[in-house]
Amino acid sequence: MPVLNPAADSDLPVLICAVSGLGGIGKTSLAVYAARQAVRNGWFPGGTLFVDFRGYDDDPVTADQALVALLDGLGVCGTDLPQTSASQYALYQALLDERPSTLLLFDNASDPAQLTPLLPGTDHHRVLITSRGRLTALDARLLDLDVLTPEAAADLLTKSLQLTDPRDDRVLREPKAVAELGTLCGHHPLALRLTVGMLRERRYRSIGSLAKELGGDGDRMRVLGARPVLEAAYGQLPSDQARLLRLLSLAPTAEVSGEAAAALAGLSDSRTLTLLEGLAAACLVTPVPVAGEDVRWRLHDLVRAFGADLVSGDAELRKEGEGARERVLGWFVRWADAADDRLRWLPGMPVPERFGGRGEALAWFDGERAGLVAAVGWGREERFAREAVRLALCLAEYLAWRRYFDDWIAVAEARREAARRTGDRLDEAGAWNNLGNALREVGRVEEAVQAHTRARDLYQDVGDRSGEAGAWSGLGLALREAGGVEEAVQAHTRARDLFQAVGDRTREAVAWNNLGVALREAGGVEEAVQAHTRARDLYQAVGDRTREASAWNGLGIALEQAGRVEEAVEAYGTSLEIARECEDWYSAGLALYNLAILHQTAGRPAQARPAYLEAANAFTRANAPADAADAQSAADALT
Known part of the structure; x- marks a missing residue:
């Protein structure tokens, strides 16, 4: 496709080609072939980036999810991934701006909304899209792919059989049967490929005998030319x-x-x-x-x-199928529960089965994510509702950690509806609370406040004090982001008191740390020092090193605001040490940046500048380019 050549003239800012056609028509094969030829011609020194959008599955890939995959293809993954969607998109465009001509192959898309945010902002890249529908909303050159011509269908059958065995002369002896097979398959590439497989297996039988067997009815599969082939292939299976x-x-x-x-x-x-x-x-x-x-x-x-x-x-097959769905849902719940336990594990807790470390648990979740999220949707059916609720509960920590916020919202909403169906108000409260956390992450703060409020009320009604504390904690975070700092202080204080009452030291530490941030913003600096100190001590007691680094950093900010400069320096240093130990480069960058500001404010530019430079390096390792640029600019201003 010469039109893909970046050197070709185009009236469009970014040249997009969209190939459309029926499922199985060969769109992906054509696109991959064209991409290989273009790379072989030297048109794309930056190579290709590929995403399957699964546009016609029950769980199509969103733009945000595809963005994570594309950044991974560009070498950005794990702890290097920016924490917010806005930062991820900014980094993606910046990397494309610097990259040599690259072909982006977006396969199986169904909605322009999946693609638009991912289109490059420069004209030296090309985009090749496949879709069953014509993506007329895009400024793209459209190519409609139809079924093969009778001659091309016969040629596919002939070459495929002779590739397997050059001595197979059936196509030469039975040209009419070959043409008839092509017609029975509707000249549809998928149906033809299936037919080739059947002919290869029945090497010593005539093509005509297969054509005779492929009579079918007039349903959709028959129109596509696939049903008779599929029925015959299915009938031959053990x-x-x-x-x-x-x-x-x-x-x-x-x-x-x-x-x-x-x-x-x-x-x-x-x-x-x-x-x-x-x-x-x-x-x-x-x-x-x-x-x-x-x-x-x-x-x-x-x-x-x-x-x-x-x-x-078939009634018997339906019964067999329901048993299979129950088994796979139970399998998902078992191992999602174990993987979730590993993600939440702290010293002194029982060791979860199967997963030897956090990385193994995350890898399992990554591999099964699409199925896990889709299986939660089975909760719409009453027989699967309770297990779907359990599965949703196991996914919250993972989806939050990976920042799959769209999935997190979908899972929380499905869990809420399933809990309503079973009449379990405690599960419904948990679903509302998780939904609030996910909504807050995507900036839907007012909705988050409403969700956490609903969760709090339900927990109070059922008398679950621990759950109520979690709802107050989430509500405090949402209120603070909505500008209600004083209300946030009250909410975090209530959460702290309830966690103390139920003896949950880990979550009490979270409440103290959140309270410290809210107190600082409300002007209660000394109270904030006390809150962050208490959070630090509790995190140390339970062995949560990652969150301990956050508490030290918050403590440093509060100490600095209180004028206790040397103590703040020590707090930032400890936060930095723990963050490096945990390979949390963004937290390391924050500690270094705060330390640099402290030195600069104290009139120590010779100490501030290297701290800014180290912060820039840490933010770069964390793929936080905006933060890195700020730190570098601050360092340059001190030269």
Whole structure:
């Protein structure tokens, strides 16, 4: 596609090509082929960046989620990832501005809103999009991809069979049967590929015999040319493979891990892997390599729809399918609970099963996230509501840590509705509180205040003092961001008192630290020193080193405002030491920046400048370019 060449003339600020067509028509194959050719031609020294938006799944990828994947492709991940969406988008555009010509391949999009925030702001990049619908809202060159011509369909069948075995002369002996197969498949590339697989398996049978078997009805699959092929392919499967295919079509997402597939099937991992490999050989599932040696397994949309249709039309198969869904939901809950325990683990707590460290737990969550989030949505069905509520509870810490705020909101809302369905007011209160936290993170502060207030009232009604304390804590944070500092002080004070009463020292420490921030903003500096000191001592007592660094930093700010400069220097230094130990580079940057300001205010520019430079370096490691620039500018001003 010469139009992709960045050197080609264009009237558009960023040249976008959008390929549209039916599912399985070959859009992705065409786009990937064009991308490879363009890179081979030397058009894109910056290479390609690829995102599958899963636009027609139940859980399409949002722009914010895609942004995290794109930044990962640009080398920004983990602790290097900026903490806010605005900072992430700013960093993404800055990196593209500096990058040589790059091709962005956005696959399987359904809504321009998924794409618009991700379009580069410079004209030396190109964007190639695939979608089932025509994305007319975009300023893009549109290419509609239709089914193959009869000649191209016959050529695909011929070349594919002879590639496998040059001695296979059936296509030469049966040209009419080849043409008939193409017609039966609707000249649809997916159906044709499935047909090739069947012909390869039945090497010694005529093409005409398969064409005779592929008579079908007139439903959607038949129109696409896929249903007769899928029915025939399904009919040839051994019973255990056929069962697994049906159950895979009921999974929360089209792509699953081997372990999730095993849970659906109720079989061992090794047995399930054997069956999956058989289905892959029949072109009914696609293995998708991921990090390390792992493989995930994806059903094409048409195959998934076919399997779900089989199940819905048979009472026994529906019963079998419900059992599979119960198993996989139980599997999700078990391991999400263990992974969540690992994320929340502190010295003295029981060691969670399976996950040897925080990194392993995060990796598991990362791999299963789409399925986990989609499975919470099963709570709309009464039989799955209670387990869906449990699963949502296990996801909150992870989604907050990874800053998947859209998912966090969706999960909290699904949990709230499922709790209402079961009549569990305690679970509903927890859902409201988590929803408030997620809403606050995306700037919907007034809604967050309302959510935390609703959570507080429900906790009070059911007499759960610990839950009420958590709601007061979240309410205090939302009120402070909404400008109600005095109200925030009262809310955090109430949270602190309740946590003390129930003996929860870890969350009491959080309440003290939040109270310290609110007191500082309200002008109560000495009270803030006491609050941060108490938070620090409690964090030390429970062994929470990461949050201890935050308490030391807050204490330093309060001490500095109180005029206790040398003590503030010591507090910032301790915060910096712990942050470096925990590889929390953003907290390290904050401590260094605050320390530099202190030195500058005290008239010690020789000490302030290196602290600013170190802060700039720490912020750079944390991929916080705006903060790094501020620190560098402050250092330059002291030269």
